[in-house]
Amino acid sequence: SQTIHQWPATLVQPVGSPLSLECTVEGTSNPNLYWYRQAAGRGLQLLFYSVGIGQISSEVPQNLSASRPQDRQFILSSKKLLLSDSGFYLCAWRGTGLSVPTGGANVLTFGAGSRLTVL
Amino acid sequence: GQSLEQPSEVTAVEGAIVQINCTYQTSGFYGLSWYQQHDGGAPTFLSYNGLDGLEETGRFSSFLSRSDSYGYLLLQELQMKDSASYFCAVRARGPDSGYALNFGKGTSLLVTP
Numbered sequence: 001s002q003t004i005h006q007w008p009a010t011l012v013q014p015v016g017s018p019l020s021l022e023c024t025v026e027g028t029s030n031p032n033l034y035w036y037r038q039a040a041g042r043g044l045q046l047l048f049y050s051v052g053i054g055q056i057s058s059e060v061p062q063n064l065s066a067s068r069p070q071d072r073q074f075i076l077s078s079k080k081l082l083l084s085d086s087g088f089y090l091c092a093w094r095g096t097g098l099s100v101p102t103g104g105a106n107v108l109t110f111g112a113g114s115r116l117t118v119l
Numbered sequence: 120g121q122s123l124e125q126p127s128e129v130t131a132v133e134g135a136i137v138q139i140n141c142t143y144q145t146s147g148f149y150g151l152s153w154y155q156q157h158d159g160g161a162p163t164f165l166s167y168n169g170l171d172g173l174e175e176t177g178r179f180s181s182f183l184s185r186s187d188s189y190g191y192l193l194l195q196e197l198q199m200k201d202s203a204s205y206f207c208a209v210r211a212r213g214p215d216s217g218y219a220l221n222f223g224k225g226t227s228l229l230v231t232p
Contacts, residue, residue: 032217043206043224044162049217057216090161094218106150106169106210108220110161 002027006091006111013118019064019078021114023091026072031093033074034108035066038088050074081118089114121145123223125207130229131197139192139226141207149210149218151183151190156225157203165192165205194228202230 006023013019025031032051036044046059048066056066063082067075074091091111123143131137141151150169154162166174168183168190180193194201204227208220 032219034217034219036222044208044222046219046221049219051215051217059219105218106152106167107164108152108154108162108208109164113161 002093002095002109004091004093004109004111006114008114009112010115011117013081013116015083015118016080019076019081019085019116021076021089021091021116023074023076023111024072025074025093028093028095029071030096031072032096033068034092034094035074035076036090036092036110038090040087044090048076083118086116086118089116121209121211121221123207123209123221125205125223125226127224128227128229130231133197133199133230133232135197136193136195137197137228139194139205139207139228141190141192141223143188143190143207143209143223145188145209145211145221147211147213148185149213151181152208152210152220153179153181153192154206154208154222155203156206162206197230199230199232202228204228 003026034049035047038044050056050068065077090113092108125141152167153165155165156162166181168181173182178195183190204225206222206225208222210218212219
């Protein structure tokens with residue numbers, strides 16, 4: 001079965017500090033990977049997506065970056081956090097080819113999320 | 120540009136039926152999905168419509184009309200545990216973009232006794 005792990009679950013960071021959020025997927029290969037951000041009481045904003053190792057597409061210009069060093073690893077980073085970076089960050093994956101979750105390739109499966117507070 | 124519109128809040132009584140509408144504007148369209156999110160949790164997949172018509176999964180049904188750029192989620196026999204936020208999401212991009220989803224702002228459903 002496929003699982004997605006995301007960490008840390010919660011973090012409080014000062015303005016100007018760096019950030020690294022990590023996401024890994026198990027039980028699948030060549031997944032599409034995504035980073036979303038959700039501000040309090042708001043919808044999900046797509047930040048980055050990746051269709052393969054080293055392939056990153058950015059949706060919103062900002063001080064965040066993403067990397068995919070391995071097939072099933074997706075990292076969200078920042079060199080200097082801003083107050084506006086606070087939010088709930090969600091990693092998600094979509095199966096491709098034969099490696100799809102229950103429900104098929106139309107399903108986006110989310111990790112448990114990382115709640116970031118920038119002070 | 121792209122936009123998705125859905126009501127911000129809906130309240131319904133336990134055992135009743137509720138319909139959450141979603142209208143969208145998008146340059147590309149590969150399907151409409153619905154996700155449920157409980158407070159503090161991650162969104163979970165409910166349904167997907169790639170073609171016009173009704174899809175039924177237990178107490179939940181979803182409908183799509185591509186010509187009207189409109190869809191809805193129908194929840195029957197409401198239970199207290201159905202209190203959550205519900206998001207419609209458009210798959211506006213193709214395989215080269217990983218079929219990335221654009222989400223609406225969500226509808227907060229409150230089920231009362």
